[in-house]
Amino acid sequence: MDKKIRVVVAKSGLDGHDRGAKVIAAALRDAGMEVIYTGLRQTPEMIVEAALQEDADVIGISVLSGAHMTIFPKIKNLLNEKGMDDVLLTGGGIIPEEDIAKLKNIGVGEIFTPGASTTDIADYIKEWCNANPRN
Secondary structure (H helix, E strand, O other), X not given: OOOOOEEEEEEXXXXXXXXXXXXXXXXXXXXXXXXXXXXXXXXXXXXXXXXXXXXXXXXXXXXXXXXXXXXXXXXXXXXXXXXXXXXXXXXXXXXXXXHHHHHHHOOOOOXXXXXXXXXXXXXXXXXXXXXXXXX
């Protein structure tokens, strides 16, 4: 892949804990990706709009608030409505295994829980983007 992978990293809702998102953003930059960090308290609409404006290949959502079963489906629906189903929606946070399975069933990519290796996250994104090239 010649072009840099573009990743929007976002925190949605009222969750004010962004240290993990910043660590992931830095790790993805170190792995050679272009990262756009949207900051705190973004709505799903704002996140999808940022991904559209930035021509992002990936949206990574950090959720620690327990709102993952609202946020991820809303973003996935907005991506589909805008014809952006070729954008990987992935993320992480404190998310129970049974909810991870439900999110994957609606088309969300891998979900990384606390303690996940930043190398594993970067490798997953690279592999996914190589297997699913965008025009």
